[in-house]
Every structure is written in structure tokens, then in C-alpha cells.
Amino acid sequence: FSFKYSDRPGVRAERLPFKVPEEEKAERLRIFQEAQNIITAAELSALLGSEAEVLVEGQSKKQEHDTIFWTGRDGGGRVVNFSASTENLIGRMVPVRIIAAKKHSLVAEIRGTPW
Incomplete structure (x- = not known):
């Protein structure tokens, strides 16, 4: 800010x-x-294509149709949004691959099992 x-x-x-x-x-x-x-x-x-672990903070403010989007932060504190099942992921670590960069956040896809 x-x-x-x-x-x-x-x-x-x-x-x-x-x-x-x-x-x-x-x-x-x-x-x-x-x-x-x-x-x-x-x-x-520069992070496009890289992998990270995201600590899930909650559901993203932006939702589309029947897809649930989650938001969290990577190890560098950057906001990462990704879609996943309806399973509650809050407080869990999710391995992801970065697929897009927005103005102030990243978009990712899940690359493994949340833990």
C-alpha cells in the first residue's frame, strides 16, 4: 500500500x-x-511455471459458476488463487504450479495432495 x-x-x-x-x-x-x-x-x-506450496486462507472473493476458488499465500507472502474441490482447505498446505500472473496476485493449479 x-x-x-x-x-x-x-x-x-x-x-x-x-x-x-x-x-x-x-x-x-x-x-x-x-x-x-x-x-x-x-x-x-517471473514465477510462471514454478511450483510452490500455498497456505490456504479461505475461499477467494471471486467465484465462477460451480467452481470453488481458494486463496492463500506462498512462502514469499504472495497471494495465490486456485480452483479445487469443495473440500475445506483452510489452514492446509497445497502444492501448486503457477499458471498465470495478475496485477497483484498469482493463479495456480493444484499439483499434489493437500496436507
Whole structure:
């Protein structure tokens, strides 16, 4: 997450006379987030085809028809979504292969037995 700078009550910087205009703050944030999106896309795309173990946190917010999608995190803390049976997988480790990279997450397919 990234945000525009704002004063924090009680800190010395709050009393400095020069303040960065809101338009400049917004532009700096836009530039930073644009650069971060490029870095994140490269990092996630580099994982295509790799295998990982995912700790399942719950069902994904996005569901399609009769398919259940689960979400969890790999060893690097990245969000990984995958489809699986209706079996409750929360708290279990699931071996997966990364098949797609989205803007802020990965899509995978199960490659073994959850444990």
C-alpha cells in the first residue's frame, strides 16, 4: 500500500513552513505506484511455471459458476488463487504450479495432495 504524505500530529515536521501542494503529492504518488506496478508485474511473471506450496486462507472473493476458488499465500507472502474441490482447505498446505500472473496476485493449479 502507498499513500500521499500527510502531516502527523505532534511531530516536528508538522510545524515546517513549506508544505508540498496536494497536486504534487498526488503526482508523486502516481509516479511511484506506476513504477511499483512495473516491478510487481515483472516479479510475478517471473514465477510462471514454478511450483510452490500455498497456505490456504479461505475461499477467494471471486467465484465462477460451480467452481470453488481458494486463496492463500506462498512462502514469499504472495497471494495465490486456485480452483479445487469443495473440500475445506483452510489452514492446509497445497502444492501448486503457477499458471498465470495478475496485477497483484498469482493463479495456480493444484499439483499434489493437500496436507
